[in-house]
Amino acid sequence: MPTENPTASRETHSATDVGSVGLVKPKSQHFSEPLELACGRILQQYTLVYETYGKLNTDKSNAVLICHALSGHHHAAGRHRDDDKRPGWWDHYIGPGKPIDTNQFFVVAVNNLGGCHGSTGPVSINPDTGHAWGPDFPSLRVRDWVHSQARLADVLGIGQWAAVIGGSLGGMQAMRWSLEYPERVSNCVVIASALKLSAQNIAFNETARQAITSDPDFCDGRYLQASKLPRRGLAVARMIGHITYLSDDGLGRKFGRELRSGSFQRGTDEEIEFQIQSYLRYQGLSFSNIFDPNTYILMTRALDFFDLAREYGDDPVAAFSHARCRFLLLSFTSDWRFAPERSKEIADALMHANIPVSYAEIESAMGHDAFLLPNARYEGVFHAYMKRVATELAEEVR
């Protein structure tokens, strides 16, 4: 059986010794060498936007790659401006003294190809047509991201990552890295992920896509040319996603059946609205202002298509027998979209493939979202594992 990191429970994580990476600035890297995609199409040129935190050491051995999830991007930590309301999406876990310690590591966070935050994707101009790619942007698989990330590593002179780290869809990228480039990954941290999606997961993604594509403003994906935006569809898609990223218990604790307006008094016909209703609507609407619908479709399809062991005879043990790194797996008790059982399947396969693996199931009421949120045990286990990675790096340098 996979064992939990024995040092984890002794870790106490203090807020006083941690800090922020401070102000950060996205970088941009253009690639003019064609990239052959899994679908067979070729992307003649593309740009990746990324951020880095910490310093690359002289032998370039302390680099860590952060792979983002469905709606993530390259801005994982710090702030772009002093008055930014929020820091990067994983700021709680990346910074000086944090689990991904920028005093130890050179952290690289990339906006994936096909994204809508600066890297080449559906909102970029297709040089062949002069219009946005829109629905004509090639269908991507997780391995395409890994290949494009490897080219960025080449540019940065990083031969081997000290760790490739990701949650959810990001964890799929981390696993794929361990098979596509076994010699280039020293550690693989896979959080709240799975070897492949279940039919239920695909069903939720399909319903979200239907909400988008059935919005008349979707215009067969050519909404930008039509100066439209399928906001309503994207909002419903996000609402569906949002519910499934939270747990029943977590929603119950946060909202219960509290009313936002109206009353259940007999004989009153004012509009009754629960808190959860307005919260969800707000979440949907906010998201529809910042995310590209074609990108949402592309990302969810990459999630659906991912199946780590498919080309290894559907045998995850055979797949992982190609890996050369150590693994840390983390899951969260109330995560029903990427349940602990899915992480256990990964752990079991790694064990059977004789790959060193640490696994911890973290108690949390926050569902799948837990991987983004503060949690003392999660921080402790993660920190302990990364400290060992840093220690071993230091020993190698000596």
Added chain:
Amino acid sequence: MPTENPTASRETHSATDVGSVGLVKPKSQHFSEPLELACGRILQQYTLVYETYGKLNTDKSNAVLICHALSGHHHAAGRHRDDDKRPGWWDHYIGPGKPIDTNQFFVVAVNNLGGCHGSTGPVSINPDTGHAWGPDFPSLRVRDWVHSQARLADVLGIGQWAAVIGGSLGGMQAMRWSLEYPERVSNCVVIASALKLSAQNIAFNETARQAITSDPDFCDGRYLQASKLPRRGLAVARMIGHITYLSDDGLGRKFGRELRSGSFQRGTDEEIEFQIQSYLRYQGLSFSNIFDPNTYILMTRALDFFDLAREYGDDPVAAFSHARCRFLLLSFTSDWRFAPERSKEIADALMHANIPVSYAEIESAMGHDAFLLPNARYEGVFHAYMKRVATELAEEVR
């Protein structure tokens, strides 16, 4: 602790001794006495459409009321025409020799007020305007259904139901019956139901409603006048509902990751479609051809609003202390929308209120939908309970 029916496991349900109620014909009852609704508005007149199966005995003591769920109606058993593709929605459980045995019971199945299958609802003409009620139809609560069903019982001369039976939203009606008219219910069968919805349940309903109301063809609910129909929104709403009525495991067994078209072969860019995708789309589309969107909104809101114990100081024990009937509770292991925990809460409250209750948790991979589907143990427990009801009726008659 609630105990499971001890005779249940000895029941063997044979298909050879059961039959169909055969051809049935809906009936219609008009009510011209105003009905005061929980919201304070008054419905001046209304019609209920219903079906009956079996024969009412001379002392009118063998009547059983079937309360339907979200998308159900009065056509619970038998066929309207010989060439009907499918029988009524609960045909597996209603008929001669079946758990709700029409050789023993006179079964009444009503289309709820606000429904779209013949009873007065949003698609009916509002006599004040000459147009369909649409979004102006009064907001309904479960108790309004119970009150209107009681009036139908009056018309039929039924003073006391031998049993009031319902699954899901139907179970909520059965429970409400036991409190609103304690002397008129002898047995209450509550299947896969809950004392109230959780925040997650409300969240799913809200997302479904958003899908409907954000469809431009919704026209603020006046789509009939505009000769439109928000089909796309209703289809997405149904897809959301459909996923949540099934279990992850059930979907996995039925569809897994089987492809309907395309292939994962590297270098092919044909459209990849999973079986689950086309199945869900088909379900959504079919539903949008037969169900009224305003009715869907009305029914889901009644679900959200239901909270059995609200007016009893939020104490289900205090609520049930008003009941005078016996209860059978059934739940299904893989039902995550109305989980067994919800039925156990009902059972516990009944126990503490000193109300006789039998409870069985049925092993099933079919999720919430299990209450509609064949299942040997479910049939056995249900049948055993109803046999006792029939036996006691016979003894009373003697």
